[in-house]
Amino acid sequence: MNVSRLIPTITLAGAVTLGLTALTACSASDAADHKNGDKLDVVASFYPMQYLAEQIGGKHVSVTTLTKPGVEPHDLELSPRQIGGLSDADYVLYLKGIQPAVDDAIKQSGVKNVVDASKLTKLEEHGTEAGDDHDHAGSDEHGHEHHGDETGADPHIWLDPVKYAEVAEGVGKSLEKADPDHAADYRRNTEALVGKIDALNTAYETGLKSTATRTFITTHSAFGYLAERYGLTQEGIAGVDPEAEPSPARINEIHAIAKKNKVTTVFFETLASDRTAKTLARDTGLRTDVLDPLEGITDKSKGDDYIEVMRSNLAALQKALGAK
Incomplete structure (x- = not known):
């Protein structure tokens, strides 16, 4: 037996074994770091x-x-x-x-x-109740900026x-x-x-540039940023919480606002009750429609993702505001 020929062979086999061991260890480490394979x-x-x-x-x-x-x-x-x-x-x-x-x-x-x-980004406060400042675009007194950890800011x-x-x-x-x-x-x-x-x-800038009215009514005061961005006025029946009950004074104020600003539509959303919107619409002779706050996508959503639902919201606003 030629011992001199065996030594390199054994050394090579050992190196391969060590390499495989190291590779296995790396793979195990990667799996530990990312529990969904390499994702x-x-x-x-x-x-x-x-x-x-x-x-x-x-x-x-x-x-x-x-x-x-x-x-x-x-x-x-x-x-x-x-x-x-x-x-x-x-x-x-x-x-x-x-x-x-x-x-x-x-x-x-x-x-x-x-x-x-x-x-x-920057958070702002948006008033929603009677006597509060509402979401008028371009006014310094309505767009107070806040960092994310401050209370009272619209999320x-x-x-x-x-x-x-x-x-x-x-x-x-x-x-x-x-x-x-x-x-x-x-x-x-x-x-x-x-x-x-x-x-x-x-699309929003162009589609909402010229309208018959700039005011829209919604049950959920989620559209303050949108209103401010495109020069509209959001009038929320309730507050930022979609389940909050509006006060009688706020309901009376909404009636007056609808008449004064020639509002045609009361908007409600897909994930909360539409009872308040339909009651107000019936009392004022207004239509109802969906303005989706996009807090979730369901079978009732008018679109399969954020972009599609936002474009559906634009179409609903254009119709309600009398876009020209």
Whole structure:
């Protein structure tokens, strides 16, 4: 037996074995880092955040949402399993101030990559009750800016395409940092999404430029940012909470506003009761229609995603306001 010929062979076999062991260890490490294969495990609080995560993350993320379709986000209660699952996420995207249960659970989750969308743009206060300042565009006294952790600020930033685009850009940058290996793809996806949202903004600017009236009535005061952006006045029957009951004084005021401003339509939404809107419409001889706050997509939604439903909202506003 020639021993000198065996030594290189054994050395080579050992090197291959060590290499395979190292490769297996790396694979195990990767699996530990990303529980969905090589995808980033993303948890979104509700639909507007889910849409951003899916559009920007693309094939590199696995997105779950805490708010199931058809559930009113403001009243969400998390199950113990959902709360526990937050701790296992690689990345959490939420909007502070709209879902108290989510805010509390995230504080305790210990997740490294947590993004609060309210920090990615400016929040404002929008008055909704009798005697308060309402959402008139271009007036300094109506658009007070706030950071995301201040109370009283309106959280419905996704209904303003310009603000939503700002949030999208911030989400894209945060995903690049959380998963730098796919940063180039996140950047491209962000640019594509912002392009679509910018086109939506242009459609609103053009479509609402000339109308017979600038005032619209809605049961849920979710459209303050949209109203301010396009020079409209939102008159909410109730407040930012869609389940809040309006006061008798507010109902009387809405009657007077409708008559004075030649309002044609009372808007309601898909995820909350339409009883108040229909009662007011019947008493004033107005029509009813849907203006979707896009807090969730269901079979009743007039579109399959954010862009489609926002364009449906534009069409409804154009009809109600008498766009020319």
